[in-house]
Amino acid sequence: MPSPFHLAIPVDDVQKARLFYRDVLELSEGRSTDEWVDFDFFGHQLVIHYKPKEQTGASHHNEVDGKHVPVPHFGVVLDWKVFEKFADQLKNKNISFAIEPYIRFEGQVGEQATMFFYDPCGNALEFKSFKDMSQLFAK
Numbered sequence: 001m002p003s004p005f006h007l008a009i010p011v012d013d014v015q016k017a018r019l020f021y022r023d024v025l026e027l028s029e030g031r032s033t034d035e036w037v038d039f040d041f042f043g044h045q046l047v048i049h050y051k052p053k054e055q056t057g058a059s060h061h062n063e064v065d066g067k068h069v070p071v072p073h074f075g076v077v078l079d080w081k082v083f084e085k086f087a088d089q090l091k092n093k094n095i096s097f098a099i100e101p102y103i104r105f106e107g108q109v110g111e112q113a114t115m116f117f118y119d120p121c122g123n124a125l126e127f128k129s130f131k132d133m134s135q136l137f138a139k
Contacts, residue, residue, distance in 0.1 A: 004044045007074060008036075010051035011121040017048045020120050024093055042076045053121075065104045070116060073124035077136065083113050083129035090117070098124065109138045 011017035014037065021027050021039050027046070030038030035050045061068035078086060087101040101115040112135070114128040130136055 006045040006047070007041070008047040008049050009074070009123050011048045011119070011123070012051065012053035013121060014048060014050050016120045021046070021048065024090075024095070026089075042078065044076065048121075067099050067104075069126075070098055070118075070124035073116065073126045075126040075128065077133075078127055078129045080113065080129045080131050083127060086127060087113075087115055090115075104128075110135050 027039040039046045099116040
């Protein structure tokens with residue numbers, strides 16, 4: 001595995017976000033205070049940090065393969081079988097998908113499984129998988 005990344009994201013409700021990442025996504029919790037919580041995000045370090053909610057304009061989306069992809073977003077590339085199992089777990093937990101799990105670029109270079117959803121504080125997440133990992137950066 002490449003070097004683990006560290007990502008800190010803002011949440012306006014630490015407890016609500018903690019329950020989502022720990023209980024819905026089933027991530028192991030690490031260190032924490034009242035203002036932040038570390039999680040093992042598939043071998044990477046994800047930290048939720050309290051930040052008061054700001055009033056912003058409409059969210060931004062870019063068109064990708066005919067879908068409206070939320071920007072910004074983050075996530076990880078999973079093994080194909082892990083992706084399928086994770087998608088099923090999320091469906092069983094009644095996650096409201098922004099983009100339901102599907103095959104993007106089907107039959108093309110870069111074919112991948114992908115899904116998008118939001119945490120309870122409005123952060124967009126994407127999880128994806130490639131049957132052929134050599135396609136990860138293919139043009």
